[in-house]
Amino acid sequence: xxxxxIPAHDAAGRVEHAVTSLHRQTRPPERILVMSDGSTDATxxxxxxxxAEVLLTVDNRHHxxxxxxxxxxxxxxxxxxLVLLLDPDVQLPPGFLARALTALEDRNVGAVSARAAAxxxxxxxxxxxxxxxxxxxxxxxxxxxxxTGQMRLALDLEAVGWxxxxxxxxxxDAAPVIPVELLxxxxxxxxxx
Numbered sequence: 001x002x003x004x005x006i007p008a009h010d011a012a013g014r015v016e017h018a019v020t021s022l023h024r025q026t027r028p029p030e031r032i033l034v035m036s037d038g039s040t041d042a043t044x045x046x047x048x049x050x051x052a053e054v055l056l057t058v059d060n061r062h063h064x065x066x067x068x069x070x071x072x073x074x075x076x077x078x079x080x081x082l083v084l085l086l087d088p089d090v091q092l093p094p095g096f097l098a099r100a101l102t103a104l105e106d107r108n109v110g111a112v113s114a115r116a117a118a119x120x121x122x123x124x125x126x127x128x129x130x131x132x133x134x135x136x137x138x139x140x141x142x143x144x145x146x147x148t149g150q151m152r153l154a155l156d157l158e159a160v161g162w163x164x165x166x167x168x169x170x171x172x173d174a175a176p177v178i179p180v181e182l183l184x185x186x187x188x189x190x191x192x193x
Contacts, residue, residue: 001029001030002029002081004031004032004033005072005085005086006018006032006034006035006047006086006088007035007067007071007085008088009037009067010041011039011041012039012041015043015047015050015088018091019034019051021090021091022086023050025097026094026095026097026098027097027101028097029097031075032053033052033055034052034053034054035054036056037057037060037063037064038060044056055070055074057070062144065142065143068141068142069142072141078128082125082128083126083128083131084097084126085122085124085126086123087122092114096114100112100125104165106163108162109164109165110126111154111157111162111164111165113165113167124153126157130160130162137159141153
C-alpha cells in the first residue's frame with residue numbers, strides 16, 4: 001500500500017492540485033491524507049472535495065515537521081508499505097509513482113524523491129520500514145529542530161543504514177510538473193494579441 005501525506009497550512013489554493021495529481025498517477029496511492037496544520041482557510045473543505053482524507057494537528061508548534069510526525073504517528077501501516085510525503089505546492093507527473101516503485105525494487109533503497117527544482121517542492125516515496133528505523137533510532141520520524149525537511153530526513157535514513165535513490169527527473173513524463181504559482185501567474189497574464 002502507498003499512503004500519501006500532504007502537510008498543509010492555509011493551502012486551500014494549492015492542495016486541490018496536489019491531490020488531483022495523485023489521483024492521476026498511473027499507479028495511484030491507496031490513501032491520500034491531508035494533514036491540516038491549524039488552517040484557517042478552506043484547506044479542509046478543498047481537500048475533502050478533491051477526494052482526500054483529512055487529519056487535523058493537535059497543539060503543533062513545529063510546523064511541517066510536527067504535522068508530519070503527528071500524521072506518521074497516527075496512520076497504521078504494514079512493514080512493506082510506502083509513504084509518499086508531498087508538499088501541497090507539488091503536482092507530480094502521472095508516472096512518478098510508477099518510476100519510484102521501480103527504483104525501490106532494490107531492497108536496500110529506503111527512499112526516492114523527485115528532483116526539488118523539477119517538482120516545485122518536496123516529494124519523496126519512503127519505505128515505512130525505513131521510517132520506523134528512523135523513529136526507533138531518533139524517537140521521531142522528522143526532526144523538529146532548526147535543520148528540518150527532506151535533507152534532514154535523508155541524512156537520518158542514511159544514518160540508520162538505508163541507501164537513497166538519485167532523485168527522479170520529473171520531465172521524463174509527457175506532462176511536465178508546473179509549480180502552482182507559475183500556473184496562477186500564467187492565468188493572470190492577458191493573452192498576447
